[in-house]
Each structure stands twice: as C-alpha cells, then as structure tokens.
Amino acid sequence: MSEKITINPITRLEGHGKIEIFLDDQGEVKDAFWQVVELRGFERFCIGRPAEEMTRIVPNICGVCPSAHHMAATKALDALYGVEPTPTARLIRQLEYNAFYIEDHYIHFFFLAAPDFVVGPDADPSERNILGVIGKVGKEVGLKVIEVRKRNREIIKLIFGKAPHPEGGLPGGVPRGITSEERKWIKETADYSVEFAQFALQLFKDVVLRNKKYLDMVLSEAYQLKTYYMALVDEDKKVNFYDGKVRVIDPDGNEYALFDPRDYIEFIGEWVEPWTYIKLTYLRKIGWKGLVEGDGTSLYRVAPLARLNVAEGMATPIAQKEYEEMFDTLGGKPVHNTLAMHWARLICALQAAEHNQLIASDPLLTSKDIRNMDLKLRNVGVGCVEAPRGTLFHHYETDDRGILTKVNLVVATQHNAAPICLSVKKAAQGLIKGPKVKEGLLNRVEMAFRAYDPCLSCATHSLPGQMPLTLTIRDKSGAIIRTLKRP
Amino acid sequence: MKVLVLGMGNPILSDDGVGLFVTRALEGRIKGVDVVTCTLSGLSLLDVIVGYDKVFLADALILEGRSIGELRKLQDGEGTLHLFSSHGTDFFQLLQFGRELGLRMPEVGGVYGIEIGDHLSFSEELSLEMKEKTKSIIDRIVEDIKSNLILNGTFQSSLNMNTEP
Numbered sequence: 001m002s003e004k005i006t007i008n009p010i011t012r013l014e015g016h017g018k019i020e021i022f023l024d025d026q027g028e029v030k031d032a033f034w035q036v037v038e039l040r041g042f043e044r045f046c047i048g049r050p051a052e053e054m055t056r057i058v059p060n061i062c063g064v065c066p067s068a069h070h071m072a073a074t075k076a077l078d079a080l081y082g083v084e085p086t087p088t089a090r091l092i093r094q095l096e097y098n099a100f101y102i103e104d105h106y107i108h109f110f111f112l113a114a115p116d117f118v119v120g121p122d123a124d125p126s127e128r129n130i131l132g133v134i135g136k137v138g139k140e141v142g143l144k145v146i147e148v149r150k151r152n153r154e155i156i157k158l159i160f161g162k163a164p165h166p167e168g169g170l171p172g173g174v175p176r177g178i179t180s181e182e183r184k185w186i187k188e189t190a191d192y193s194v195e196f197a198q199f200a201l202q203l204f205k206d207v208v209l210r211n212k213k214y215l216d217m218v219l220s221e222a223y224q225l226k227t228y229y230m231a232l233v234d235e236d237k238k239v240n241f242y243d244g245k246v247r248v249i250d251p252d253g254n255e256y257a258l259f260d261p262r263d264y265i266e267f268i269g270e271w272v273e274p275w276t277y278i279k280l281t282y283l284r285k286i287g288w289k290g291l292v293e294g295d296g297t298s299l300y301r302v303a304p305l306a307r308l309n310v311a312e313g314m315a316t317p318i319a320q321k322e323y324e325e326m327f328d329t330l331g332g333k334p335v336h337n338t339l340a341m342h343w344a345r346l347i348c349a350l351q352a353a354e355h356n357q358l359i360a361s362d363p364l365l366t367s368k369d370i371r372n373m374d375l376k377l378r379n380v381g382v383g384c385v386e387a388p389r390g391t392l393f394h395h396y397e398t399d400d401r402g403i404l405t406k407v408n409l410v411v412a413t414q415h416n417a418a419p420i421c422l423s424v425k426k427a428a429q430g431l432i433k434g435p436k437v438k439e440g441l442l443n444r445v446e447m448a449f450r451a452y453d454p455c456l457s458c459a460t461h462s463l464p465g466q467m468p469l470t471l472t473i474r475d476k477s478g479a480i481i482r483t484l485k486r487p
Numbered sequence: 488m489k490v491l492v493l494g495m496g497n498p499i500l501s502d503d504g505v506g507l508f509v510t511r512a513l514e515g516r517i518k519g520v521d522v523v524t525c526t527l528s529g530l531s532l533l534d535v536i537v538g539y540d541k542v543f544l545a546d547a548l549i550l551e552g553r554s555i556g557e558l559r560k561l562q563d564g565e566g567t568l569h570l571f572s573s574h575g576t577d578f579f580q581l582l583q584f585g586r587e588l589g590l591r592m593p594e595v596g597g598v599y600g601i602e603i604g605d606h607l608s609f610s611e612e613l614s615l616e617m618k619e620k621t622k623s624i625i626d627r628i629v630e631d632i633k634s635n636l637i638l639n640g641t642f643q644s645s646l647n648m649n650t651e652p
Contacts, residue, residue: 045609060499107530111576130576130584142588165526
C-alpha cells in the first residue's frame, strides 16, 4: 500500500501550494506532484472594461511581481494601439523595470534562498529564515539589502507613482519624464546597486561554491532536469528583460526557435491536467509528451537559469564575466542544475544594475519627448517581458471601442509548472529513502521547488466553476492508483 | 507617539479587500493616528510601518465555522490572510527583522480579522453580506482602538487637545 507525505503549506512562498509525495511498498518515492489550490478568475473579470484599465488592474494580480504584469500590460497596450514608445520613454521604462528586477531578485536570494545555504538546509526551521541569515552573516548585510531595495524602489515610485504596485503605464510612453536633478541620484543608485550586486555574488561564491557539500548538492542528479529553455533575447541574442524576440533552445543547447512574441500561440500550447489548476505549457509543435525530461520532452523552463542558457551572453560587461565563470564552473552550456538558478538570478540582478548605470548616463534620459500619441486601435495586442520568474505574455483583444473582449495571460509559473513537478519528483527520489523522513530532507525537496521562485497567485487564473475537484494519481501504465477529493 | 492604522487586502478580490474598505472609513474618526491602506505583504510592508510606535491592522480572515463579517481581535501569534501570505517573510518576522537591524519598529496594538468565508471571486465590490456588516465592524474597531490608546495613555493627549477651547 502506498504512503503519502504532504508538505503543506510550502513555506516562504506567496500563495498556497501543496507537494504530495507517494511512496511505494518498499518506501521508495513512486511519484510526486505539485498542486496549486488557489482560485483565480482574472480574465473574465477584465472582459468588458476599457483596455487602458489593465495597467491599473494587473499589478493587483499578486503581491510578488506587480511591475512585471504592469510592464507586460503597458507593452500589450502599445501593440493594441499600434504605437512605439519614444526612445526616452523606452529608456525610462527600462530604468524602472531594472530597478524592479534588482529589488525582486535580492528579496528572493536573501529571504528565500539564503536561509537554505547560509543557515543550512537541515537547520531547525525556526532558525532557517532571514533572521538566521543575518545572525550568520551580520546585521550589516541586512542593512545593505534594505538599502539597495529602498533606493531602487524610489525609482519605481518616481516613474509609476508607487511601489511595489506601479500604476500609470501608457501606450506609447510613460507618465512622467526624468529631470537632471533626478538623474544624479538615479546614477548614484545604479552605482550602489552594481557594487551590491558584486558583493552578493561574492557572498554566493563564498557560502555555496566554496562549500563542497553545497556544490555537490548543486551538481547532484537529484537537482538536475533536462528540458528545453525559453527567454527573451535582444538582436545580438543577449539577455534582455524588457524586449526582444523569444528564443528557445533544446536540451543540448541548440536553437530550436526564435520568434516574435505576438506569435506565441504558434509555439506554446496549454495543457490541462486534472490534478492542478494551472494550465501546463509545452512546445506546441512537438506536442504534449507528458511529464518527461530529456530526449522526447516537450517541456521547457523559464526564469534566470533559462535566460542565461538561452542567450549567447549578457548585455553588460561585468555580468558577462560572471556568466562565463558560471558556465565554466558548471561544465558549459546548457546548465540543467536547478539550484544554479540562484547563481543566475544574481547575475541577472547585476546586469539590471549595470544597465541602469548606462541609462543614467544616456543624454536621452532627460528629454521631454516621453509620449508618442500616434495611436491607432488595432484590436489585438500582445505584450511580452522577461518577468523575474520568466517569460510573461499578456494578450488582449478589443472591439472597435477599445473594450476588452479577450484577455489571456501566460505567466512564468505556468511555463515552469510541469518542470517543477518533475524537479520535485527527482529531488524526492534522490533524497528520500524509506517512510521515516526527517524535516531537513523535506526541506531539501522544497529547495527544488523554491529555486524556481514560482508565483502561485498569478499562475492559477482559472475561471470559477472550472476548478478540478479531485486529484488523480496514475501509475506508469496510466491506471489510477489514488484519487483525492478536494476539501 | 506615532500611531498607524493599516488596512490590508486585494482591492480586486471582493471581500478579500474588506480590510482596505474598513480602514478607509476610519479616516478622520480617530484623532492623532495615520490611516493607510495597502495591497502589500511581506518585506514590502517595511516601508509602511517603519518609524511608527504602534500599529493596528485590519485584514480579511478565513476560519472554519465563522460567518461572513464576523470581527475577531486576534491573539499573539495569530495572523490574517495577508500577514502570512508573504514573499519571503511574514509580518511578525518582519518586525523582528527590523528590530534586529536597529530600525524603529512599532508594537502591535491590535490585529482585527474580518471573516470572509472561503469563496473568493474577482470583483471591486464587497459582497452584499459583507456590506451589511461593515458599519458595525468599523464602529467596533474605532471603539477598540480608542480604548487601547486611552488605556495606554497615548491617546489622552489627543483627546484633551481636541476638547480644549
């Protein structure tokens, strides 16, 4: 008879999720699933509203990535109204978006990831948190984290009114420009952020890479998953958070696809499984192959590691050096080690800070040409950004009055949902031997999940009344071995 | 003493945002306190609360066997929907984190949980059932905050100031 272990709730993550691990008669892990149990119904709520309302509404989808949704919505409005933002507006948007990246990535690293590495994966859960981290590395580090976050939030507030829930994204532009006085402190913030980024990377190297036990864990089979990868790249195929084409590489690192975000439906399929509310995504042209990795899979991953795997380099010089060091250390591209996501995240934060240094020095930044008003309603608009957790698509359609008739969001956690299940299963299979499982081992299983930094709140935008009511577990032959009723 | 009344919740998830609605209605009803609403949780709350001496919170709550609109003042260690659904840290850990770093963090004067039931849906309106109860909820929270501040001496000066000619 199989035995079930439940980790619920998944600590240190927004929203509510549940991991279930099934053991066989021998106590070996037979299967593992990540369930999301949160109700959403966002698209239906939006239909019938003027499209311009989306930039006000979408930051409320969740408390984790409001700026990403806000920017994707703003870009979807650009496309919907057939308008290109002015060069200055584009710079200001990127300035804000980089500031958001910096804030977001450090919250994840110091509050979610660092407890596992700095305090230790097997430490008492009451100590495995940010308080434990500053207990180990000192209050000065905590103060630096607060400072870098505070300074970058000032940029978000300056441009979009309030942080972290920005409002005011406009098709073709931004709501305000930047003055020469503001440029000075923006430059100082960017400089401080680059310095902090290098400090954070050094901390990661000292704590994780120089600890053989941790490095072995990063490199272990339990935390590997061979999938395709997807991310935005610029025209030189370098990492870009704000704009570009979507590039997909196969599990061996070869380019599989390079497409305009507006064509996402041709490449991304959505698959519904009865055991989760999230629509699982896969590469449509390959077809749904189920929860499998390696040759024959149609699953792909997004998020920081995917960005670095997909791109041919970073867009800024210091980040490029770190990128090269990461791939040299981990054995070349692509890297399939899920825990390397933390390293990649810090490199992305460094690029964001370096890019803001460049923006702060750009003469165009203080131009007053911040809005292109040449709007022509085209009834369909797709906006795409690299959210911190991966590629994010907003697809809006309207009638001739600009009233929304269709809204479709494909969020990072959807792209990663099926791989997360596989990562959890592999970690469980590699780590759990027998039914007597200590808390530290369960935490190590959670670490596989946590590396993705999934955003559960915005991932499950299913309509009310369409939620699955049961969880079904099948064996390899497809036979149902267990059905769980939703409470 | 700087006092903050903070309303929390999601403004597009109907009753989930009752803390926002109730707190907005407190504005002007208690002299000498700042009234703020926010849709934040976790570390993001730091900017809102740092520098205050005392904070009162109003937020949605889901408990089994309670009816919609039931008001409950929570005990130490208990939390409402948005105090624990945080990205990286919960509210009480955040207070401790701030104190560890030497920041001026408030003591918690009270956490008011308002039961919303387990059916959430997207809407910018409260449910009819909740709307009927908000006046009573607001009055009781105002009374409780005033009592707390008077009891602790912090509100006395404000009251006296308001009654002097």
